[in-house]
Amino acid sequence: MRFRRSSAATADTDVAEPGRGIELRRVGHRYGDRVVLEGIDLQLTEPRVGVVGANGSGKSTFARLLNGLVVPTEGQVLVDGLDTRTQVRAVRRRVGFVFQDPDAQIVHPTVAEDVAYGLENQGVPPDERAARVAEVLERYGLAGHADHPAHLLSGGQKQLLAIAGVLVMQPARIVFDEPTTLLDLVNARRVAEVIAGLEQQVVVVTHQLDLLDGFDRVLVVDGGRVVEDAPPGPAVAAYRALMERR
Amino acid sequence: MTLALYVPVGSPVHRLPAGVKLLCLAVLAVLLFARPTPTVAGAALVGTLVVGLGVARLPVAVLARQAWALRWFLLVLFVVHALTTDVATGAHTVLRLLTLVLAAAVVTATTRVSEMVRVVERLCAPLRLVGGRPERVGLLIAMALRFIPVLIERADRIRAAQAARGGPPRGVRALRTTVAPLLVQLLQMAHDVSEALDARGADDTPVRRPGRA
Ligand SMILES: Nc1ncnc2c1ncn2[C@@H]1O[C@H](COP(=O)(O)OP(=O)(O)OP(=O)(O)O)[C@@H](O)[C@H]1O
Ligand SMILES: [Mg+2]
Numbered sequence: 001m002r003f004r005r006s007s008a009a010t011a012d013t014d015v016a017e018p019g020r021g022i023e024l025r026r027v028g029h030r031y032g033d034r035v036v037l038e039g040i041d042l043q044l045t046e047p048r049v050g051v052v053g054a055n056g057s058g059k060s061t062f063a064r065l066l067n068g069l070v071v072p073t074e075g076q077v078l079v080d081g082l083d084t085r086t087q088v089r090a091v092r093r094r095v096g097f098v099f100q101d102p103d104a105q106i107v108h109p110t111v112a113e114d115v116a117y118g119l120e121n122q123g124v125p126p127d128e129r130a131a132r133v134a135e136v137l138e139r140y141g142l143a144g145h146a147d148h149p150a151h152l153l154s155g156g157q158k159q160l161l162a163i164a165g166v167l168v169m170q171p172a173r174i175v176f177d178e179p180t181t182l183l184d185l186v187n188a189r190r191v192a193e194v195i196a197g198l199e200q201q202v203v204v205v206t207h208q209l210d211l212l213d214g215f216d217r218v219l220v221v222d223g224g225r226v227v228e229d230a231p232p233g234p235a236v237a238a239y240r241a242l243m244e245r246r
Numbered sequence: 247m248t249l250a251l252y253v254p255v256g257s258p259v260h261r262l263p264a265g266v267k268l269l270c271l272a273v274l275a276v277l278l279f280a281r282p283t284p285t286v287a288g289a290a291l292v293g294t295l296v297v298g299l300g301v302a303r304l305p306v307a308v309l310a311r312q313a314w315a316l317r318w319f320l321l322v323l324f325v326v327h328a329l330t331t332d333v334a335t336g337a338h339t340v341l342r343l344l345t346l347v348l349a350a351a352v353v354t355a356t357t358r359v360s361e362m363v364r365v366v367e368r369l370c371a372p373l374r375l376v377g378g379r380p381e382r383v384g385l386l387i388a389m390a391l392r393f394i395p396v397l398i399e400r401a402d403r404i405r406a407a408q409a410a411r412g413g414p415p416r417g418v419r420a421l422r423t424t425v426a427p428l429l430v431q432l433l434q435m436a437h438d439v440s441e442a443l444d445a446r447g448a449d450d451t452p453v454r455r456p457g458r459a
């Protein structure tokens with residue numbers, strides 16, 4: 001039966017175990033011969049998890065593992081017990097992803113249409129779709145821009161739009177890969193506030209260390225390994241020490 | 247930007263179903279070319295302006311921009327026709343084309359892209375019979391509209407960066423040196439966009455096929 005997705009959806013919710021969070025079991029990843037991540041064993045259940053590390057250390061690859069955009073060449077990634085290798089659709093419904101460059105993740109010409117995109121994919125009926133889009137736009141101060149062309153928004157507004165497009169799908173967890181890197185101070189702060197206010201579990205990859213204030217747990221990635229796993233204070237100190245030794 | 251995008255006003259023209267508007271546009275096009283008399287073309291132009299500016303209350307600038315964007319093309323068209331036939335034919339040809347462009351601008355400015363896309367999807371519905379996915383066609387159109395401005399902006403940025411370092415600011419040479427880096431950026435972007443589509447559940451829509459599944 002291909003007309004309805006209900007059979008698949010119920011199957012997914014039957015096996016999902018929300019308490020388990022995100023688990024990485026002996027995860028390694030290589031692109032061709034090049035080892036990018038290795039020996040990662042983690043369970044992430046904290047509401048706020050940060051990831052820092054030098055350029056090229058493997059952070060983005062790590063982030064992409066969490067919603068199945070990258071499937072590990074070794075080991076297993078489980079989200080609420082769902083394997084990213086075999087249940088990628090169910091995983092992506094639970095884990096939203098916000099990228100660094102908002103321009104690459106806004107796919108429709110106008111603001112409201114773009115927010116609606118993910119809901120269309122989920123087969124949400126038009127009336128409910130419109131209501132949920134309106135509600136999210138209101139929350140992020142974009143209500144006045146609903147019918148505006150996305151390319152006329154400022155960088156900060158575009159990133160908020162990208163976040164709105166993910167939030168409207170109500171994922172249980174959201175991964176951010178350098179969400180503030182391209183933004184000025186004011187917009188970066190606005191995005192940081194939005195992230196801080198989310199009720200979802202959040203995993204943030206960033207080079208902007210102040211974004212990690214108030215986080216529960218910060219991972220320091222170096223050469224494809226997690227070399228420090230601690231609260232923000234000690235983790236950031238270890239990261240600075242590591243960078244100074246270079 | 248040369249793309250006339252939706253102008254949210256809320257007039258009777260805005261509320262007209264997208265399919266009807268596109269049909270009117272098609273009829274107008276056929277009429278302009280099946281009955282190529284100056285009277286028809288003139289009446290069509292006046293009609294288009296009345297509907298666009300009067301009924302739909304679009305800003306004059308929206309339509310003027312479209313005409314302005316085509317100025318060189320129209321000029322060349324006029325000159326070629328004037329030289330090969332006569333001035334009146336040249337003027338008439340330009341008039342018809344201008345009318346059609348303005349009418350198309352009125353339709354795009356009063357119709358949300360999503361409605362337009364829906365019409366196209368409906369027209370492509372027979373694709374399902376052979377296992378095609380009409381909603382993919384719709385997404386393709388929407389994405390083309392979305393990424394044209396992005397493309398222009400990236401090209402401008404590359405040109406500015408090159409000019410800042412003493413490169414040619416315009417002309418054929420500037421065009422040549424812009425194309426290669428632009429292509430590299432576009433390929434990178436295409437990869438990023440495909441990831442973003444995946445992350446937002448592009449594959450979530452089950453393939454619908456007719457008949458027993
Ligand atoms: N698709 C790919 N194919 C081949 N190599 C890749 C690919 N993606 C990343 N890499 C390589 O893997 C390594 C880790 O990349 P990754 O993007 O995960 O690093 P990062 O920590 O996010 O870096 P940055 O801080 O610059 O964003 C880099 O050396 C990169 O060149
Ligand atoms: Mg990265």
